[in-house]
Amino acid sequence: MANPLLADTPGETHLLLGNEAIVRGAIEAGVQVVTCYPGTPSSEVPDTFFRISPDGKFYFEYSVNEKVALEVAGGATLSGAMTLCTMKHVGVNVAADPLMTMCYTGAPGGLMLLSADDPGCHSSQNEQDNRIYARIAGMPVLEPATAQEAKDMTRDGLALSKKYGAPILLRTTTRVNHLRGSVEFGHAPDPGKAEGFKRDPSRFVPIPAFARPMHIALMERMENLRHEAEHSPYNTVSGDGEIGIICSGISRAYVADALEHAGLTGSVKVLELGFSNPMPENLCLDFIKSVTKVLVVEELEPVVENEIRVLAQKNSLDVEIIGKDVLPRNGEFSVTMVENVICEMTGNPLVAQCACELPQLPVRPPNLCAGCPHRGTYFAAKKVFGDEAIYSSDIGCYTLGILPPLQAADFLLCMGSSISAGCGAAKAADQTVVAFIGDSTFFHSGLTGVANAVFNSHDILLVVLDNRTTAMTGHQPHPGVDKTILGDNDHPLDIESAVRGLGVTEIRNVNPFNQKKTLAAFEELKAMKGVRVLIAKEPCPLYSRRVYKKIAPQVAYVADSCTGRFDCLDKLACPAMYKEGDKAAVNPILCNGCMLCLQVCGHIKAKKRGS
Structure with a gap:
């Protein structure tokens, strides 16, 4: 039986995650090609497409990085395919180069770029606002606030993109991606085949002579889309009064809840912008003229806010505009925060923060999982290099190597930067640099860093933490995996062959749970100069259980001879280990059977699982 998201069942209502609603919206639009690079909070969109792809009538791929994903999507839409490309907000930085030009060439088949922004940095290294990218590029922006809107805006946005040949940005935030809500389904048509490529060099080849008129055409297209925004059902005015509120995205939900809680629904005039770029100037102008x-x-x-201020200034309006002078430019809002600002504006009493008392919960900082192979790699690296080396880190669950007692992450810029930034640090500081990068990140943007390091004769030890999957974002496949949840990867790329092909001659392969060999490999590479690579290869234990169906037959236990020195806890910090009285102990349920602890402390032994 096909997944309900694929069924042509108009009128049915389903409870969906915001990201699942986006998938359904694309199905209803007749999407033909879906590309992505996974990244929280967007990951459930491509993961859902991947799961339903055997029964779907669309092509789906996990691309090696966001730039490639958008380029594949660009080629598809130029060939007439209705296309969706998904990524998190920082991924748009990687994809920005093709994005800017694609807004010139246009999207004949229709193209939507999902940018999942992350106010509050729940799972990101920054909280940039990608609505600004849309202004730079010249892209219409849709901002859903509910699961129903996430579905409808995806469907309608793709149709609008095809109508105007304009790439469209669907800007979500973590709160929208991960909310759940009821979604009424519409018709899910058979997408059929793409229309095919129609040769038109003056439109699709942006050499300077063609690019200049392309820019003019883009500006004209945005003005035509402004007319669409003026009459869009996603831009609405409600309520009445001398005080007005203009809100966009998930803030519309905060405002609605705040007004209801304060008893002000209907007595404050509200302009909701779901189709926020290009700004519907006439609608906004009429609104701000009607309030003080x-x-x-x-x-x-x-x-x-800035666009409203410009609009008011251009029209010489005497209206007070309040925004970031009372609301923060960082983090997520809350209903209480918004309500208090509204109450202050309207002269109503402020509301107190929730005073309910919560029980004191144990602190649970993020940590590498029990049985994570990265712990063995970091332990060996610190044993060999100590604090003498600089540790350059990268984006992945292995970034948790920053935590004590391992403390093997000294700086981090972005995906793939551990190699390039590590080279810069080694050159400037004249110190040994050990750079860590995951297997998925290596294919994402590590290859160019290796090529640069070899070409410029840098002195760096690169450690590729190969756990056979994209572990941090949900075990998505990458070019180096041999298995996925849907079966074998027919064309796995070998990391050793890749770095050797880039000119690296000193390469060592180890299983990090074999500490003797791992330590020996580190010692050997420490004595060398130039670019050298250690590949620490062992599957993520969660992925191993899920895909390889492997569970270690043994678990560790602490023998009665334990002296209570707690070296095992202090050096490894494995979450399966804990203190029990004056001795260490192992939780057999959490223990993954990696046996790293046995190689650290002679008082830890192995026994058959369940015995």
Whole structure:
């Protein structure tokens, strides 16, 4: 039986994650090609497409990085395919080069780029606001606030993109991606085949002579889309009064809840912008003319606020505009935060923060999982290099190597930067640099760093932490995996062959759970100069259980001879280990049977699982 997300069942209502609703919206639009690079909070979109792809009538791929994903999507839409490309907000930085030009060439088949922004840095290294990218590139922006809107805006946005040949940005935030809500389904048509490529060099080949008129055409297209925004059902005015609120994205939900809780629904005039770029100037102008004071509620940057201020200034309006002077430019909003700002504007009493008392919960900091092979690699590296080396880290679950007692992450810039930034640090500081990069990140953006290091004769030890999957974002496949949840990878790429092909001659392969060989490999590479690579290869234990169906037959236990020195806990910090009285102990349920601890302490033994 096909997944309900694929069924042509208009009128049915389903409870969906915001990301699942986006998938359904693309199905209803007749999507033909879906590309991505996974990244929280967007990951459930491509993961759902991957799961339903055997029964779907679309092509889906996990691309090696966001730039490649958008380029594949660009080629598909130029060939007439309705296309969706998904990534998290920082991924748009990687994809920005093709994005800017694609807005010139256009999207004949229709193209939507999902940018999942992350106010509050729940799972990201920054909280940039990608509505600004849309202004730079010249892209219409849709901002859903509910699961139903996530579905409808995806469907309608793809149709609008095809109508105008304009790439469209669907800007979500973590709160929208991960909320759950009821979604009424529409018709899910058979997407059929793509229309095919129609040769038109003056439109699709942006050499300077063609690019200049392309830019003019882009500006004209955005003006035509402004007319669409003026009459969009996603831009609405409600309520009445002298005080107005303009809000976009998930802030619309905060405002609605705040007004209801304060008993002000209907007595404050509200302009909701779901189709926020290009700005519907006439709608906004009429709105601000009808009030004496306007509060602009939007998460992160004052994008809409600044446009409203310009609009008021150009029209010489005497209206007070309030925004980031009372609301923060960082983090997520809350209903209480928004309600208090509204109450202050309207002269109503402020509301107190929730005073309910929560029980004191144990602190649970993030940690590498029990049985994680990265722990063995870091332990060996620190044993050999100590604090003498600089440890260059990268984006992945292995970034948790920053935590004590391992403390093997000294700086981090972005995906793939551990190699290049590590080379820069080694050159400038004249110190040994050990750079760590995961297998998925290596294929994402590590290859160019290796090529640069070899070409420029840098002195760096690169450690590729190969756990056979993209572990941090949910075990998505990458070019180096041999298995996925849907079966074998027919064309796995070998990391050793790749680095050897890039000119690296000193390469060592180890299983990090074999500490004797891992330590020996580190010692050997420490004595060398130049670019050398250690590949620490062992599957993520969670992935191993899920895909390889492997469970270690043994677990560790602490013998009665334990002296209570707690070296095992202090040196490894494995979450399966704990203190029990004056001795160490192992939780057999959490223990993954990696036996790393046996190689650290002679008082730890192995026994058959379940005995």
